[in-house]
Amino acid sequence: MKKHNFSAGPCILPQEVLQKASEAVLNFNNDNLSLIEISHRSKPFVNVMENARSLALELLGLEGKGYKALFLQGGASTQFLATAYNLLDTKAAYLNTGTWSTKAIKEAKLFGDIVEVASSKDKNFTYIPKEYSIPSDADYFHCTSNNTIFGTQIKHFPETNVPVVCDMSSDIFSRQLDFSKFDLIYAGAQKNMGPAGTTLVVVKEEILGKVNRTIPSMLDYKVHIGKDSMFNTPAVFPVYVSMLTLEWLKNLGGIAAIEKINEQKSALLYNEIDRNPLFNGIVATEDRSHMNATFTLTNEALTDTFNTMWNDAGINGLNGHRSVGGYRASMYNALSLESVQVLVDVLQELERKA
Structure with a gap:
């Protein structure tokens, strides 16, 4: 019997992607070596990483606009921390629409003053707050585009003069937006892109390097950009499957x-x-x-x-x-x-x- 997979994540992936990925585990590039046993520094995998990063920017319409795409590890949960490490100098604004934004707020409070501009906690996060103001002196504004647990989604994003950071883990690549209005986007792969184990980060380079702190290398976006997303051994298989999924999406239109x-x-x-x-x-x-x-x-x-x-x-x-x-x-x-x-x-x- 065919299974109809409505799992929230890790979740369904295209059958043709699963087929190609399974073949690569046995024999990648017809080299009689498995994808998961070759060097991540080898040309075949470097090509995979470059293609995955390029496809992400292409599909989001951000090529040539000053953005870099990174495939990192630690899930979106690590980005709750990394976002604040890289961008929060004194004060940041957060919209609280569910479990994941609540956790992001908790991490950001380690680094500075957090202004919770609005919250839907009063009704167990069953709606998206509409009327709120974002402080013009905030280092950035953070929101979660889609709330997997509660089933809400932001339809209209606020206009603001501060950098906009968005956790798009559960609706990345699912709908058309003007992605250039976001200065930093992050998304765990395991919803619309690939298996758990890698996280896409798309960041506008000009917003980096403005905080007065030393950032640990593994959490420093500039370090990862400088090393083409290969500062440490990347999650080879999840990145490859993400590349296949992005190719599938491109071919679909x-x-x-x-x-x-x-x-x-x-x-x-x-x-x-x-x-x-x-x-x-x-x-x-x-x-x-x-x-x-x-x-x-x-x-x-x-x-x-x-x-x-x-x-x-x-x-x-x-x-x-x-x-x-x-x-x-x-x-x-x-x-x-x-x-x-x-x-x-x-x-x-x-x-x-x-």
Whole structure:
């Protein structure tokens, strides 16, 4: 039976990417050596790294605009720390929209004054704050574009004269934005780009080198830029799979093409959630994520029946996060419209049975 993978991450990847990656583990570049046993300094892998970094900038529309792309380690969680290390001199502004921004705030407080410009914690992060002001003297403004756990997504980013930093871990490469409005973007690979183990950082070089502190080498963006993202041994396999995924996206037509598909998928599911009296969407309608749809049953007595039905349909990873409960359907780039239809069919079948 085909599996329909709605896991929030690590999550679904394109089948053709998985096929090519598996072949490379056995025999990379027809050299009769595995990708994961060759030197990261060898020309074949240096080409992989260069191609991955170039594709990231190309797809984001940032080529030739003063940005550098890096593939680093430690997950987005390390970037909570690295962002502050590199940019926070006295004061920074943070928008708190969920678990990950809360953790980013915690790390940044080690380095300076943090102004929490707005928070949706009062309603368990089920909406995106709209009316807030960003201090003009802040070193930067930090936000999280998509909140995987709660299922919210920022649709309109604020205009500000300070550098904008965004954690895009769970919706990078999923929708068209003017990415030049962001001065630093970071994203764990394990949602829309590759397996866990590498993190994409895209940074505008001109914002670096302005803090009055010594930065440890492994957390210094300038060090990693100077070494072409190879200051230490990179996560070879995750970088390679990320490169394959970015090639897949480019061949598909880029972000513009995948955005249309993502809108179709989310509309299909949300329309059924709104129509079906057995289900409720958790978050504010205008802030619903195209990546992570969260919902609950209106009748808890149907829980066991529903769980059996979606498992029997080959659906994987539908349980909601423990802090939210209910269900979460993660619809990342590689998930097909067919898989979403299978889930919708199960929701409709439950209504007929109830």
